[in-house]
Amino acid sequence: MTSVLIVDDEAQILRTLQINLDARGYTVYTADDGASALHEAARHPVDVIILDLGLPDIDGVEVIRRLRSWTPTPVIVLSARHGSDDKVGALDAGADDYITKPFGLEELLARLRAVSRRTAEAHEIPAITTAAFTVDLARRRVSRDDQEIRLTPIEWSILEILIRNPEKLVTQQQLLTQIWGPTYVRETQYLRVYMAQLRRKLELEPATPRHLLTEAGVGYRFIP
Numbered sequence: 536m537t538s539v540l541i542v543d544d545e546a547q548i549l550r551t552l553q554i555n556l557d558a559r560g561y562t563v564y565t566a567d568d569g570a571s572a573l574h575e576a577a578r579h580p581v582d583v584i585i586l587d588l589g590l591p592d593i594d595g596v597e598v599i600r601r602l603r604s605w606t607p608t609p610v611i612v613l614s615a616r617h618g619s620d621d622k623v624g625a626l627d628a629g630a631d632d633y634i635t636k637p638f639g640l641e642e643l644l645a646r647l648r649a650v651s652r653r654t655a656e657a658h659e660i661p662a663i664t665t666a667a668f669t670v671d672l673a674r675r676r677v678s679r680d681d682q683e684i685r686l687t688p689i690e691w692s693i694l695e696i697l698i699r700n701p702e703k704l705v706t707q708q709q710l711l712t713q714i715w716g717p718t719y720v721r722e723t724q725y726l727r728v729y730m731a732q733l734r735r736k737l738e739l740e741p742a743t744p745r746h747l748l749t750e751a752g753v754g755y756r757f758i759p
Contacts (some may be wrong), residue, residue: 537651538562540579542572542598543587543613548636552585573601581608583650585643588614588625596628596698599687603629609650614639619752621750626706626754633704649702663698665746665759668737670698677737684736689714693729697747698759706754730755 539556543549544567560645564579565573569590584602588595599610610633614621622633631653632646645679662671668679672695677684686694692714707726711719719725729751730731732739748756 537583537647538564538579538581539647540564540566540572540575540581540584541648542566542569542584542590542595544568544589545587548587548613552643555644558720559644561631565582567591569595569598572598576602576606576608580606582654583647584610585613585647586610586630588612588616588621599628601624602644605615609654611643611646613643618700622753623706623708626704627708631703653701653703663701663759667739667746669695679713679737686733689729690736693726694733697755701759702754704750704754704756709754726755 539561540561541549541552541556542565543552546567549565549567553565560613562581564575564581566575569592572584572590573593586595586598588599592599595612595614599612602608602610607624610629612625612630612633613636614625614633615636616622617635620743627632631650634643634646647713661673662669668684670677675691677686677694678690693710696710696713699742707723708720710726711722715722715725729745731741734744734747738747746758750756
């Protein structure tokens with residue numbers, strides 16, 4: 536059974552999610568502002584936190600930062616803020632996924648299941664096989680149709696980060712900082728070039744990729 540903390544100042548959304556998740560076997564805790572969210576997270580360690588950004592006391596991004604100072608609990612943002620800057624800010628603060636309002640309940644449940652699966656899996660993923668290619672992280676080898684694919688060090692670094700975060704949106708800033716350093720956070724053209732190269736080498740149809748996806752203006756997502 537998965538336990539969930541829902542944080543939202545809209546009583547109707549809070550109640551709807553509580554009823555629906557409870558009916559599906561989740562243990563549900565709720566909070567309607569940032570301070571009580573932090574209190575509940577400390578009082579009831581949960582498996583996942585669903586968090587609205589527009590809280591009346593503490594901005595949701597700041598709540599994520601404070602959570603990240605002491606807990607790795609996955610955070611799914613559920614917000615009416617649609618701008619890419621808002622998404623990037625929340626993800627860079629430590630959110631694991633971002634859903635915009637209005638939202639479909641089935642999508643939220645699917646995202647919740649995906650985050651729960653990732654949390655339950657071991658951190659180390661020795662190898663992963665997709666319909667197009669196989670990646671062996673332990674041996675640092677990539678193959679397609681039983682033929683080894685040679686990647687540059689930068690291509691490998693990008694691919695490894697994405698694969699270690701399956702289905703999770705990884706921001707451009709996260710990739711640039713981890714691979715090139717913090718002074719390169721605006722050099723998004725680097726990523727476009729290298730992602731194009733990775734798709735040509737790995738995807739069956741590079742123009743319509745199935746596994747290495749782009750979230751325009753925000754980042755990239757690996758779908759196994």
